[in-house]
Amino acid sequence: MVRCECGRYFGSSLKKIVNCPRCNSNKNHKIMKKFSSSESLRNQISKANTPSEIENEITSRLETYEKPNRDTGLIGKELIGKILATSTFNENIISIDSISNSIKELSLTKISPEDIIEILEASSLVVRNSNGTWTVFQ
Ligand SMILES: [Zn+2]
Helix, strand or coil: CEECCCCCEECCCCCCCCCCCCCCCCCCCEECCCCCCHHHHHHHHHHHCCCHHHHHHHHHHHHHHCCCCCCHHHHHHHHHHHHHHHHCECCCEEEHHHHHHHHHHCCCCCCCHHHHHHHHHHCCCEEECCCCEEEECC
């Protein structure tokens, strides 16, 4: 896992230099940690790219929807699930616009559609299409 100068974490191999998915730079990448399996690499990247501020936002928002004493490990996934459920239109497609609408529906204030997409991409839950939409894996 490497960290770009823009702050984005992503996977990279020692043999091949990969451009940053956020700023497209291939310079000043700092090696943070090495992984032997791609699965643990993916998990770590997804954690590293989820700012704690978003997690707090998710936690506090969900307290108004859900009763307390739930397993906190599920909270992020549940909110992501709600956003996906309200923003997905035909054939499991989502877009910045549809995510933006569900963020409004769920009254989230500190999270942007771009943040959601980043979390989804980092968790390998969506794949980017060429026309500015994303396909959701179910
Ligand atoms: Zn970058």
